[in-house]
Amino acid sequence: QKEVEQDPGPLSVPEGAIVSLNCTYSNSAFQYFMWYRQYSRKGPELLMYTYSSGNKEDGRFTAQVDKSSKYISLFIRDSQPSDSATYLCAMSEETSGSRLTFGEGTQLTVNP
Amino acid sequence: GAGVSQSPRYKVAKRGQDVALRCDPISGHVSLFWYQQALGQGPEFLTYFQNEAQLDKSGLPSDRFFAERPEGSVSTLKIQRTQQEDSAVYLCASTPTAGRYQPQHFGDGTRLSIL
Secondary structure, X not given: OOOEEEOOOOEEEEOOOOEEXXXXXXXXXEEEEEEEXXXXXOOOEEEEXXXXXXXXXXXXXXEEEEOOOOEEEEXXXXXXXXXXEEEEEEEEEOOOOXXXXXXXXXXXEEEO | OOOOEEEOOEEEEOOOOOXXXXXXXOOOOOEEEEEEEOOOOOOEEEXXXXXXXXEEOOOOOOXXXXXXXXXXXXXXXXXXXXXXXXXXXXXXXXXXXXXXXXXXXXXXXXXXXXX
């Protein structure tokens, strides 16, 4: 079983929809949680990161962490065609130089 | 440059050949990571440098994989006697310091195809 599980999709929504992306994890040592966006043939781009349980909002994006359930989510409001990409959740332990452990990514298409 | 730069962007090699992939991190960044991303998968950790010291190489899949960062800036990932299963995108990331969690900034990767 993988340490981080993420539904690969694909997920297709109409423009303006609210998108919900989720990951579960098994390693209780994970303390930092990130969401990356990856366009085709590009490197991952950091969208949001959080340390604690709870919600963190940045514009149209909200990241949610529930450490007790080992579950994280990313919500995208008012989705745009430019949001079409693969979304990767990633996690790391609280040590210096800690590696990231990624989910396999969810492919999202927002249709105009 | 402003971001992490990787070269070449694309590399095609025949099985059995050796390849070298280069990463130029953001200037002054202390920590450097290599990841391997297979098609349709998330990146998987290969190795980590703090300055010129390779502090973690536990993700390297075999002794055919070797990485170095001799002067604490540019890093090279070398794969000897390449196999078809080495075909993947190789990503490099860097962070400004070696402290607790630092956001990792990724390059666009080298897409390696082994024929």
